[in-house]
Amino acid sequence: MNHLIILPIIWPLLVALLTLLPPFDRSLLLRRYLSVGGSIVLLLVSIVLLIQSTNNTAQLYQLGNWAAPFGISLLLDQVSSLMLCLTAVLAVASSLYASSGEDEGGFFFHSLLHFQLMGINGAFLTADLFNLFVFFEVLLIASYSLLIHGGGKAKTKAAVHYVVLNLVGSALFLFALALIYGASGTLNMLDLSAKVVTLSDTQLQLLQAAVALLLVVFGLKAAVMPLHFWLGSAYSSVTPAVAALFTVMTKVGIYSLLRVFAMVLQDAGFVASWVFPVLWWAGLLTIVMGVLGVLASEDLRKMASYLVVVSVGSLVAILSLGTPESVQALLYYLVHSTLATAALFLLADLIAHQRGKAGDRLVNGRKIAQPVLLGSAFIVVALSIVGMPPFSGFIGKLLLLQAVPQGNAMLWYWSALLGSSLLLLIALSRAGSILFWQVAGTDTEARLAGGRRGTALLLLVLASPLLSLFAGPLTDWCQAAAAQLQAIAHLTPGAF
Amino acid sequence: MELLVAIIIGVLTCCAVFLILRARTFAVMLGLTMLSYAVNLFIFSSGGLKIGAGAVLKATEEYADPLPQALVLTAIVIGFAMTAFLVVLSIRARADLGNDHVDGKLPVAKNTRQGASS
Numbered sequence: 001m002n003h004l005i006i007l008p009i010i011w012p013l014l015v016a017l018l019t020l021l022p023p024f025d026r027s028l029l030l031r032r033y034l035s036v037g038g039s040i041v042l043l044l045v046s047i048v049l050l051i052q053s054t055n056n057t058a059q060l061y062q063l064g065n066w067a068a069p070f071g072i073s074l075l076l077d078q079v080s081s082l083m084l085c086l087t088a089v090l091a092v093a094s095s096l097y098a099s100s101g102e103d104e105g106g107f108f109f110h111s112l113l114h115f116q117l118m119g120i121n122g123a124f125l126t127a128d129l130f131n132l133f134v135f136f137e138v139l140l141i142a143s144y145s146l147l148i149h150g151g152g153k154a155k156t157k158a159a160v161h162y163v164v165l166n167l168v169g170s171a172l173f174l175f176a177l178a179l180i181y182g183a184s185g186t187l188n189m190l191d192l193s194a195k196v197v198t199l200s201d202t203q204l205q206l207l208q209a210a211v212a213l214l215l216v217v218f219g220l221k222a223a224v225m226p227l228h229f230w231l232g233s234a235y236s237s238v239t240p241a242v243a244a245l246f247t248v249m250t251k252v253g254i255y256s257l258l259r260v261f262a263m264v265l266q267d268a269g270f271v272a273s274w275v276f277p278v279l280w281w282a283g284l285l286t287i288v289m290g291v292l293g294v295l296a297s298e299d300l301r302k303m304a305s306y307l308v309v310v311s312v313g314s315l316v317a318i319l320s321l322g323t324p325e326s327v328q329a330l331l332y333y334l335v336h337s338t339l340a341t342a343a344l345f346l347l348a349d350l351i352a353h354q355r356g357k358a359g360d361r362l363v364n365g366r367k368i369a370q371p372v373l374l375g376s377a378f379i380v381v382a383l384s385i386v387g388m389p390p391f392s393g394f395i396g397k398l399l400l401l402q403a404v405p406q407g408n409a410m411l412w413y414w415s416a417l418l419g420s421s422l423l424l425l426i427a428l429s430r431a432g433s434i435l436f437w438q439v440a441g442t443d444t445e446a447r448l449a450g451g452r453r454g455t456a457l458l459l460l461v462l463a464s465p466l467l468s469l470f471a472g473p474l475t476d477w478c479q480a481a482a483a484q485l486q487a488i489a490h491l492t493p494g495a496f
Numbered sequence: 497m498e499l500l501v502a503i504i505i506g507v508l509t510c511c512a513v514f515l516i517l518r519a520r521t522f523a524v525m526l527g528l529t530m531l532s533y534a535v536n537l538f539i540f541s542s543g544g545l546k547i548g549a550g551a552v553l554k555a556t557e558e559y560a561d562p563l564p565q566a567l568v569l570t571a572i573v574i575g576f577a578m579t580a581f582l583v584v585l586s587i588r589a590r591a592d593l594g595n596d597h598v599d600g601k602l603p604v605a606k607n608t609r610q611g612a613s614s
Binding site: 130134137141144148151152153156157159160161163164167168170171174175177178179181182 | 528534564
């Protein structure tokens with residue numbers, strides 16, 4: 001058995017615990033080195049796993065060497081290793097950015113950051129539904145504390161909503177798990193996908209009730225249309241490094257939808273008959289609501305939050321097509337949109353600190369002290385989000401559009417995606433011209449983007465041209481990952 | 497017995513939903529606690545309800561499904577920790593925002609009596 005698979009879960013746990021022990025508890029500087037170093041090691045481990053998953057077939061890791069349906073298994077395939085890499089890149093950027101001063105707001109920042117990484121990585125790796133719940137809770141409890149890091153009224157207010165909603169979501173998740181266990185007698189994903197075709201009609205009805213609850217739970221995590229109202233205030237009130245990391249949290253919801261509906265339950269008839277249509281319309285409406293939010297935003301951070309909603313809508317709608325092409329497009333667009341919105345959150349903070357009292361609100365303000373650096377970063381990120389060539393958004397949206405079959409689906413999705421792109425272009429160019437060109441007042445001392453902040457920003461901004469430059473091999477890779485995802489479900493745990 | 501357990505879970509869930517929809521953090525907290533009781537009972541019964549079945553293998557001929565018991569134990573622990581966190585957060589919100597409304601501000605009352613009782 002390949003023990004490297006469990007390292008993305010164990011390593012952040014170790015780093016988080018080390019930050020609490022001497023000598024790290026005495027010195028913020030040492031904690032920063034440990035945190036950034038730990039994230040870089042995590043990135044290297046994830047890259048090794050990514051290479052392994054490309055060369056080999058999918059690997060199953062049995063915790064404690066207990067046999068498959070009884071013990072908990074971790075599953076490493078191309079999709080999960082891609083998500084691990086994405087999380088690790090965000091972790092490096094986030095810990096580096098936070099090390100320039102944001103982590104002074106509370107003692108436990110770096111510990112919480114790594115506990116959160118442990119939860120996210122666990123949720124991506126697990127092949128057991130109850131274990132998925134446990135890792136959801138690990139990442140949530142860390143995110144509750146990270147959300148109010150630094151304190152302040154806005155954060156407390158957003159945190160109350162966020163915590164209550166997620167606690168209700170957790171309860172519904174448990175109801176769903178108990179129903180699944182009652183109906184099928186298993187919670188192991190591979191076992192469930194083998195058993196789902198043998199269930200009787202009564203059992204299938206129970207399973208459908210469970211699936212309806214799961215839709216609500218994952219929809220809440222991913223911020224899909226009727227359940228997206230918490231996102232705007234939560235993401236726009238948190239500190240920037242946390243917001244950058246949080247962009248992957250909605251993707252945990254999308255990943256879970258993908259795992260459960262595109263892989264585990266792909267042979268169940270009811271998924272195509274009502275689950276996918278629900279996701280399709282919810283996704284399209286999410287795009288509309290997200291775009292309205294972007295247009296109505298008064299500041300750049302709020303705009304970035306609603307851009308997250310728009311990308312969630314595009315991803316959920318494409319997921320509901322359930323074809324290998326749609327999964328391929330989803331994977332590429334997911335990586336692109338996560339990195340681009342994370343970059344925008346960091347950029348919004350940098351801009352806010354150079355415009356005096358105006359902050360990142362879209363009103364006239366002082367001249368930005370580093371117009372070339374921040375301006376070019378904004379151009380790249382904005383064009384990438386809108387989907388203009390030569391950046392990754394263009395290729396991502398092209399893949400999404402190509403994945404939609406001809407007919408009514410094309411009519412709805414093409415008009416939603418292209419219409420939203422046009423409105424985002426208007427909103428972002430308006431924001432950019434106000435922030436960079438409508439200047440008044442005298443120059444004063446501004447907080448410059450120094451080494452750490454600048455590096456973190458560049459890491460995320462440069463991802464877009466890189467994704468675009470290597471689009472050929474990447475899309476081929478995503479295609480293989482999509483094929484693998486659908487093939488795995490037909491293997492029994494013994495086949496690994 | 498199934499009917500009795502089902503009714504208990506249903507009543508608990510109803511009360512929980514009612515309380516969660518109240519606008520004050522304390523009521524919401526009680527509601528979430530009740531919801532977690534309902535969930536725990538529900539998970540416990542998902543393995544089938546049996547009387548006189550052993551909890552340990554080989555102790556008796558017939559034994560209860562051990563997996564829901566393990567699941568419910570995990571769920572209790574997690575639910576307890578989350579409730580504790582919510583209690584602390586509610587106290588913090590009361591201090592930061594000056595009231596215990598979940599939106600952080602009291603709704604504008606049409607007249608004073610309604611405002612006092614809502």
